[in-house]
Amino acid sequence: MTHPISSPPGSAAFPPRHRWKVLAAGVAANAAFSVAFSGIPMTAVLMRTGYQLDNATLGLVLGLMGLGIAVSELPWGLLTDRWGDRPVLLAGLGSTAVALVAMALWAAPAAGHIPGLGWLGSGLLLVGLLGGSVNGASGRAVMTWFDASERGLAMSIRQTAVPMGGGIGALVLPFVALHFGFAALYGLLALLCALSAAMSWAWVHEPPVTANDDRAAPATAIPKAGPLRDLRVWRIVAGIGILCAPQFAVLSFGTVFLHDFGHAGLGTITATMVCVQVGAMAMRVWSGRWTDRRRNRPAYLQACSALSVLLFAGLALLVMVAGTHAADSPALRIALVALLGASGVCVSAWHGVAYTELATLAGASRAGTALGMANTSVFLVCFVTPFSIPHLLSLQGWPLVWLAASACALVAMPLLVLRPVRSGPVHPVSGVAKACHGGPIKARDAA
Numbered sequence: 001m002t003h004p005i006s007s008p009p010g011s012a013a014f015p016p017r018h019r020w021k022v023l024a025a026g027v028a029a030n031a032a033f034s035v036a037f038s039g040i041p042m043t044a045v046l047m048r049t050g051y052q053l054d055n056a057t058l059g060l061v062l063g064l065m066g067l068g069i070a071v072s073e074l075p076w077g078l079l080t081d082r083w084g085d086r087p088v089l090l091a092g093l094g095s096t097a098v099a100l101v102a103m104a105l106w107a108a109p110a111a112g113h114i115p116g117l118g119w120l121g122s123g124l125l126l127v128g129l130l131g132g133s134v135n136g137a138s139g140r141a142v143m144t145w146f147d148a149s150e151r152g153l154a155m156s157i158r159q160t161a162v163p164m165g166g167g168i169g170a171l172v173l174p175f176v177a178l179h180f181g182f183a184a185l186y187g188l189l190a191l192l193c194a195l196s197a198a199m200s201w202a203w204v205h206e207p208p209v210t211a212n213d214d215r216a217a218p219a220t221a222i223p224k225a226g227p228l229r230d231l232r233v234w235r236i237v238a239g240i241g242i243l244c245a246p247q248f249a250v251l252s253f254g255t256v257f258l259h260d261f262g263h264a265g266l267g268t269i270t271a272t273m274v275c276v277q278v279g280a281m282a283m284r285v286w287s288g289r290w291t292d293r294r295r296n297r298p299a300y301l302q303a304c305s306a307l308s309v310l311l312f313a314g315l316a317l318l319v320m321v322a323g324t325h326a327a328d329s330p331a332l333r334i335a336l337v338a339l340l341g342a343s344g345v346c347v348s349a350w351h352g353v354a355y356t357e358l359a360t361l362a363g364a365s366r367a368g369t370a371l372g373m374a375n376t377s378v379f380l381v382c383f384v385t386p387f388s389i390p391h392l393l394s395l396q397g398w399p400l401v402w403l404a405a406s407a408c409a410l411v412a413m414p415l416l417v418l419r420p421v422r423s424g425p426v427h428p429v430s431g432v433a434k435a436c437h438g439g440p441i442k443a444r445d446a447a
Contacts, residue, residue, distance in 0.1 A: 039169015066382025068128020077372020092133020156288020156352025167277030239415030241377030
């Protein structure tokens with residue numbers, strides 16, 4: 001049950017249902033930016049033609065936005081814990097909109113003019129640097145407005161914004177780029193960021209501190225060292241980042257794989273990537289609610305990792321069996337599309353649960369820093385993955401790409417499941433969990 005929000009003297013009073021408006025603003029902010037960082041790779045085939053890039057250069061360009069996010073996530077997270085969610089969201093979304101307008105003016109190809117690689121690369125890097133603000137700030141807002149009984153669901157709903165934005169991007173951006181050009185594409189993305197900034201201005205505020213909020217807990221309840229010195233936090237951060245590599249492989253080069261190897265048309269490619277994002281969105285909502293009720297987040301994370309290992313290994317095997325005959329058999333092409341889609345959904349379904357687990361370890365008052373650490377890890381991988389795939393392709397083709405994705409899921413599996421705390425003095429993690437749950441917890445719940 002959600003505890004009513006009581007206002008201390010001098011603070012604004014908000015009804016309990018206001019937390020859903022805060023969540024809606026967080027979802028809008030993440031979705032707007034996700035349309036950019038997940039949607040632009042959906043135009044990879046058109047971008048390769050429009051900017052006249054080879055696969056290696058395309059991979060570098062697509063990775064630069066992820067590099068920008070990775071570099072900026074931790075500083076934005078630290079600023080969020082110091083300044084609050086609202087100013088960081090407004091500054092980040094507003095400046096991202098301005099950067100996208102600049103790209104529409106100076107970094108979009110037009111008839112008889114192809115911008116230099118520097119304009120495109122620096123523009124995407126800048127968008128990543130500025131847009132990295134939305135992840136930690138919106139995540140901290142969820143942790144401060146929702147109590148432990150709803151955090152998994154709320155965080156998972158927030159995380160649906162990523163596949164939601166990716167689905168919108170996969171559905172809309174290729175059409176816009178094909179028929180109206182990349183200038184219109186960047187302008188549309190700028191408009192989405194501006195609209196989400198308006199929602200944040202209207203709805204995102206710091207909540208009053210309640211007696212059972214872990215922000216009001218005694219100092220002993222929060223790890224004195226902070227997330228940056230907590231090895232358990234770093235372990236989950238590493239697992240989250242590594243498990244994102246297969247996801248980014250699908251998002252960045254899934255369209256190229258279906259086009260070049262599967263010989264699929266634009267309609268089939270678009271439908272496949274939209275299904276991946278919609279499926280991931282549905283799974284994130286379901287998994288958040290299910291793990292809230294059963295308190296089994298570690299088991300769920302382990303199951304997602306194990307299934308991802310099997311699915312990507314199966315995709316690699318199917319590609320090896322297909323050889324150069326993927327275009328000759330409709331059944332084989334359907335199998336490739338289906339298996340790629342299932343792999344993409346599975347490896348995208350765990351984010352809300354993992355981020356809730358991480359934020360619970362750190363405590364709500366330091367969730368911005370912890371989520372910034374996680375997103376730094378995630379988007380470093382977002383940069384490395386599309387940069388590496390062309391090199392793997394040149395070595396052994398698509399089977400090596402999908403085997404590498406399977407190996408990443410295998411490595412991430414033990415990192416996401418922490419050892420339980422059994423006995424001894426009060427551990428920082430168990431203290432945080434008590435503050436979040438409002439009472440004694442089992443060792444399993446601390447992990």
